[in-house]
Structure formats: C-alpha cells, structure tokens
Amino acid sequence: MDNIISIQNVSKTYDNGFVALKNVNLDIKRGEILALLGPNGAGKTTLISAITGIVTTSGGSISVDGNDTVKEFREARKRIGLVPQELTIGAFETVWNTVRFSRGLFGKPYEPEQIESLLAELSLADKKDNQLRMLSGGMKRRVLIAKALSHEPEILFLDEPTAGVDVELRKDMWQTISKLRDRGVTIILTTHYIEEAEEIADRIAVINAGEILLIEEKAKLMQQLGKKQLIIELKEQADQLPTKLKKLPLELSSDGLSLTYTYDINADASGITSLLQDLKEEGLQMKDLQTTQSSLEEIFVDLVSRKGGAQS
Amino acid sequence: MNTRAIAVIYRAEMMRAINTLFQTIASPVISTSLYFVVFGSAIGSRIDSIDGVEYGLFIVPGLTMLTLLTQSISNASFGIYFPKFTGSIYEILSAPLSFYEALIGYVGAAATKSFVVGIIILATASMFVDMRIEHPIWMLSFLVLTCITFSLFGFIIGLWADSFEKLQIVPILVITPLVFLGGSFYSIEMLPPFWQTVSLFNPVVYLVSGFRWAFFEVSDVNVMTSLSVILIFLIACLVIVSWMFKTGYKLKE
Numbered sequence: 001m002d003n004i005i006s007i008q009n010v011s012k013t014y015d016n017g018f019v020a021l022k023n024v025n026l027d028i029k030r031g032e033i034l035a036l037l038g039p040n041g042a043g044k045t046t047l048i049s050a051i052t053g054i055v056t057t058s059g060g061s062i063s064v065d066g067n068d069t070v071k072e073f074r075e076a077r078k079r080i081g082l083v084p085q086e087l088t089i090g091a092f093e094t095v096w097n098t099v100r101f102s103r104g105l106f107g108k109p110y111e112p113e114q115i116e117s118l119l120a121e122l123s124l125a126d127k128k129d130n131q132l133r134m135l136s137g138g139m140k141r142r143v144l145i146a147k148a149l150s151h152e153p154e155i156l157f158l159d160e161p162t163a164g165v166d167v168e169l170r171k172d173m174w175q176t177i178s179k180l181r182d183r184g185v186t187i188i189l190t191t192h193y194i195e196e197a198e199e200i201a202d203r204i205a206v207i208n209a210g211e212i213l214l215i216e217e218k219a220k221l222m223q224q225l226g227k228k229q230l231i232i233e234l235k236e237q238a239d240q241l242p243t244k245l246k247k248l249p250l251e252l253s254s255d256g257l258s259l260t261y262t263y264d265i266n267a268d269a270s271g272i273t274s275l276l277q278d279l280k281e282e283g284l285q286m287k288d289l290q291t292t293q294s295s296l297e298e299i300f301v302d303l304v305s306r307k308g309g310a311q312s
Numbered sequence: 313m314n315t316r317a318i319a320v321i322y323r324a325e326m327m328r329a330i331n332t333l334f335q336t337i338a339s340p341v342i343s344t345s346l347y348f349v350v351f352g353s354a355i356g357s358r359i360d361s362i363d364g365v366e367y368g369l370f371i372v373p374g375l376t377m378l379t380l381l382t383q384s385i386s387n388a389s390f391g392i393y394f395p396k397f398t399g400s401i402y403e404i405l406s407a408p409l410s411f412y413e414a415l416i417g418y419v420g421a422a423a424t425k426s427f428v429v430g431i432i433i434l435a436t437a438s439m440f441v442d443m444r445i446e447h448p449i450w451m452l453s454f455l456v457l458t459c460i461t462f463s464l465f466g467f468i469i470g471l472w473a474d475s476f477e478k479l480q481i482v483p484i485l486v487i488t489p490l491v492f493l494g495g496s497f498y499s500i501e502m503l504p505p506f507w508q509t510v511s512l513f514n515p516v517v518y519l520v521s522g523f524r525w526a527f528f529e530v531s532d533v534n535v536m537t538s539l540s541v542i543l544i545f546l547i548a549c550l551v552i553v554s555w556m557f558k559t560g561y562k563l564k565e
Contacts, residue, residue: 084402
C-alpha cells in the first residue's frame with residue numbers, strides 16, 4: 001500500500017507560544033482508516049488543520065498524494081474532505097444550498113443528481129429545503145458530512161465525529177464510513193473514545209502533547225500489548241503464596257482473598273491448567289474465577305502515563 | 313483559477329439579498345423618500361438653489377453616496393465576518409481557492425448589491441425631482457468605483473473585526489460623520505474658510521463632489537482630483553488586503 005499523506009517533521013507553535021505539534025512524522029496509507037487517538041489538547045485538531053490548510057505550520061512539510069500542501073495547495077486540497085469538530089455551519093441557507101456551495105468551492109460543477117443521492121445516503125433527503133438553523137445537532141453533523149463529501153474526496157478527515165451524537169447516528173456514521181472505505185476513500189478520524197478506534201480503525205496513532213507516541217496496526221497493537229488476567233477468588237484468606245507458586249506470575253491481593261494470574265494470550269500455553277492443579281495440591285479452595293483482557297483504553301492510558309513519567 | 317468557487321461565493325452572497333428582497337429594496341426606497349420629504353420638500357423649499365441647482369436636486373448625489381458607502385461597507389463586512397463568527401470559514405480556508413478568489417466573490421457580490429441599491433435610489437429620487445445627468449458615463453463610473461472601493465474597505469473591516477461591536481464601530485464612528493460632513497447636503501463653499509480647509513482632508517468630499525459633477529457639472533473640487541482620490545483609496549485598500557492575505561491576518565494562525 002502506498003502513502004497518500006506524508007507528514008514530515010511538522011511542528012506548530014501558536015502565536016501565544018503554545019506548542020501544539022512537536023516534530024510530527026506520520027505516513028497515512030491509501031485506503032486505510034486511521035484513528036488518531038489522544039486526550040483533549042493533544043494536538044489532533046491542529047494536525048488536521050495543518051494538513052487541510054486551516055493553520056500554517058511552523059516547520060516541516062506535508063504532501064497529499066505527492067502534492068505539497070503549501071506550494072501545490074489546490075491539487076492537495078481537492079482530494080480532501082473535512083468534517084470539523086464543532087458544528088460550524090451557517091444559519092440561514094438551506095441544506096441543499098450549503099452542500100451545493102461546498103461542491104462549487106472545490107471547483108466541481110453543479111450536479112443535482114449527485115447532491116440528491118448524497119443527501120439520501122445521509123438520510124437528509126427530506127430536510128433538503130430546511131434552513132440550517134432549524135436542524136438538530138445530529139442533523140447538522142450529517143450536513144457537515146454531506147458538505148465534506150460533496151466534491152467526492154479521496155481522503156476524508158473526521159474530527160471527533162461522534163462527539164455529542166446519539167447511538168443511531170453513530171451507527172449510521174460507521175456504516176457511511178465503511179461504505180466509503182469500500183470505495184477506496186482514506187479516512188482519518190480523531191477521537192478520544194478508545195472504543196471508536198478499537199471498533200473501526202485499521203491503524204491507530206496515539207498522540208499526546210503534540211507528539212506521535214505510537215503508530216501501529218490495531219490488531220498488532222492489541223496483540224503486542226494485550227495481556228489477559230485470571231482472577232481467582234479464594235474461599236479462605238491466605239497469608240502468603242505457597243512456595244511452589246512463587247515462581248509463577250501470580251500476585252496475592254493485600255486482603256489475601258484473591259490471586260491474580262497474568263498470562264499472554266498469544267503464548268502457546270497459558271499455564272492455567274497446571275496453575276489450577278497446583279492450587280488444589282496446595283489446598284487453596286476457589287470461590288470464583290474471572291478473566292479480564294486489557295483494552296485499548298488501558299494500553300492507551302499506560303502509554304500516555306509512561307511517556308509522561310519519562311519526561312518529568 | 314477556481315472560477316466555480318468564485319461563482320458559488322458570489323451566488324451565496326447574492327442569495328442572502330434575494331432572500332430578503334423586500335428589505336433590500338424597501339429600505340433604500342423608504343429612507344430616500346424620507347430624506348426627500350424632509351430635506352427636499354419641507355426644508356428645501358425654503359432654501360435657495362445652490363450653484364444654480366435646485367436644493368432637492370442638489371442633494372441627490374450626496375444622498376446616493378451616503379447610502380452607497382454605508383451599504384457597501386455593511387454588506388461586505390458582514391459577508392466575511394459572519395462565516396468567521398459561525399466558524400464556517402474553515403471551508404473557505406480548506407478549499408482549493410486562493411484568498412484573492414474568495415475576495416472577488418465576496419467583494420463582487422457586495423459591490424453588485426450596492427450598485428443595485430444606488431440605481432434604486434436614483435430611480436426613487438427621480439420621482440421627486442426632475443433628474444438631470446450631464447455625464448452618464450462618469451456618473452456610472454463613479455458609482456461602480458465607489459461600490460467596489462467601499463466594499464473592499466468593508467471586507468477589510470470584516471476581516472479585522474472580531475466582535476459585532478467592532479463590526480459596527482467603523483461605520484458608525486467614522487463613515488457616518490465623514491459622509492455628513494462630506495458635503496452631501498451642502499456645498500463646502502458654504503462653510504467658513506477654516507472648515508473648508510478641514511473638509512479637504514475628508515475623502516468623502518471628493519467622492520460627493522465628483523459624483524455631483526457628473527450630474528450637474530457643479531463641483532467643489534476638480535473632477536480629476538476626485539477620481540484620483542478614489543483611486544488612491546482603492547489602491548490603499550488593495551495594499552492592506554494583500555498584506556492581510558500574505559500574513560494570514562485574523563484568518564489563519
């Protein structure tokens with residue numbers, strides 16, 4: 001897969017001195033869904049704004065399909081559709097006119113059939129003559145998506161697409177996104193909801209304090225960092241671990257009522273059978289068993305706090 | 313050049329006026345009529361003619377300029393300020409078009425609207441007085457130049473303003489006094505010598521004077537001087553706007 005967007009050494013310091021991006025390097029592959037994951041203020045929106053031309057960069061370069069975003073901005077921007085985070089939309093124009101406007105801005109001729117089908121796809125067909133100010137938040141979000149898709153872009157940026165969106169719309173949105181992906185559109189979405197990234201992305205980039213901490217295939221990331229834990233609740237309190245069990249990755253809780261066994265889901269043998277056998281032999285009686293798997297969220301929190309700790 | 317983008321910006325701006333067509337047409341018609349009732353008939357009937365021009369007729373060019381300047385500035389400044397206010401400016405910034413193309417769309421639409429309003433005012437005025445236009449080409453040229461220049465000036469104000477208050481402050485505190493003291497309703501020769509000199513620093517004096525010359529061949533200053541002043545103002549606005557675009561002033565961080 002070749003890269004459709006290439007970001008090299010991009011940094012951004014705002015006029016007030018705030019450093020939003022520090023030497024960011026990132027390649028985005030053609031046709032993938034990349035989730036840009038990070039807490040509020042991590043630099044996600046600034047990065048998108050730098051690529052789309054809304055903010056100027058303080059250093060570095062960005063190319064979109066081989067076109068420099070400054071020198072060949074027309075070619076670069078033609079390929080991009082942007083759905084902003086805020087519901088930044090006019091008030092008095094109609095849904096139809098605002099979508100038509102967006103299409104024209106990107107230099108595409110007015111084609112009513114195209115707008116018609118786009119609005120239908122986003123369940124906006126019956127709202128086409130409504131003024132924007134009359135729409136609900138969810139509907140406005142749909143209109144912003146319609147505007148972003150009006151010029152049939154190859155790349156779609158969704159900045160916090162599901163912020164303040166109800167379940168139904170969220171489901172619709174995922175459907176739209178996967179349809180777009182099937183058509184070969186590259187999708188970059190920012191989110192601070194881990195589940196979103198987990199659910200939909202092919203690759204995940206973690207950004208914090210203006211730095212890309214990690215970029216990895218989602219499956220690999222989950223695998224690499226994915227650990228599973230078996231929690232064994234004991235019938236009776238244990239003072240300490242039996243000597244035989246001390247060599248295992250086993251921890252006794254401070255109240256002495258539960259044992260936590262950590263194992264790797266990718267390993268050939270989990271060692272659970274022999275552990276249970278050992279417990280029986282040592283005379284420890286079990287009350288209950290449960291397993292937990294580290295989610296992307298834990299991975300993320302772990303990563304961000306580790307990096308933070310290393311800096312301070 | 314992204315002509316389609318220019319066209320949609322122009323169209324969207326014109327649609328705003330068309331959607332409020334009644335307001336667009338009615339307000340200049342009503343305000344012009346009121347001026348004529350008050351100044352033309354009630355007061356004007358007691359005022360001698362100025363430079364051989366009946367007072368009601370004499371105020372036509374100044375009155376047109378008054379509305380033209382205010383309309384151009386408010387149309388253009390609001391046109392660019394509103395997307396900044398709602399945030400929908402992101403779309404202009406991320407679209408494949410240059411700032412200059414956006415400028416042509418916004419300023420072109422604002423100037424067109426003021427031009428139409430100017431024509432409406434002249435048409436309304438001709439219902440009250442016997443209209444006389446000695447140099448129609450000059451008259452139209454002044455009209456077009458003023459519409460463009462002051463729409464551009466309004467665009468600059470709209471870019472500069474970061475609150476509705478700032479958006480209003482220049483038209484109210486600067487433009488209205490300049491227009492009223494710019495000889496819209498009198499010849500500056502009627503002022504004491506000191507104020508005549510002061511008036512020469514008011515650019516609107518040149519506009520009104522030149523415009524009035526096109527109607528009656530009566531002017532306070534030479535028509536060429538008038539033309540030069542408006543051209544200088546136009547160039548100044550272009551310089552400012554190109555500096556704003558170059559630095560991304562209040563548009564891009």
